Amino acid sequence: MSLSDSIKNADFKAEKHVPVIEVIRKDGDYTIVGVKVGKEIPHPNTTEHFIAWIDLYYKGEGDKFIQHLGRADFSAHGASAEGANQGDLYTEPSASFRFKALKPGKLTAVSYCNIHGLWEYETDI
Ligand SMILES: [Fe+2]
Numbered sequence: 006m007s008l009s010d011s012i013k014n015a016d017f018k019a020e021k022h023v024p025v026i027e028v029i030r031k032d033g034d035y036t037i038v039g040v041k042v043g044k045e046i047p048h049p050n051t052t053e054h055f056i057a058w059i060d061l062y063y064k065g066e067g068d069k070f071i072q073h074l075g076r077a078d079f080s081a082h083g084a085s086a087e088g089a090n091q092g093d094l095y096t097e098p099s100a101s102f103r104f105k106a107l108k109p110g111k112l113t114a115v116s117y118c119n120i121h122g123l124w125e126y127e128t129d130i
Contacts, residue, residue, distance in 0.1 A: 056098035
């Protein structure tokens with residue numbers, strides 16, 4: 006089995022796991038993008054079921070290899086000494102990245118749900 010066989014994608018409007026990428030703005034040579042899981046349908050965020058992280062990758066036009074742009078880890082899901090989902094802190098699976106890419110290319114975001122596995126979304130920049 007290849008890892009790529011286990012990475013799912015779908016229409017984000019019908020699926021709560023897809024890490025949707027949106028270009029927020031350009032700032033000179035820099036691009037600022039937001040990546041969010043649950044854009045249309047919120048994903049559960051409980052001690053038992055949560056989005057653990059989102060990775061963002063870039064592949065420039067004509068490039069042979071993809072590059073890892075960054076990772077956002079989401080650690081707080083209501084854990085507490087009082088028990089599951091009794092905590093006061095919940096991280097949301099949403100992050101922004103600022104980077105300088107000197108040519109057009111593709112961005113790919115991959116998210117990981119602790120129950121439903123890996124999901125991806127791709128867009129041109
Ligand atoms: Fe899930």
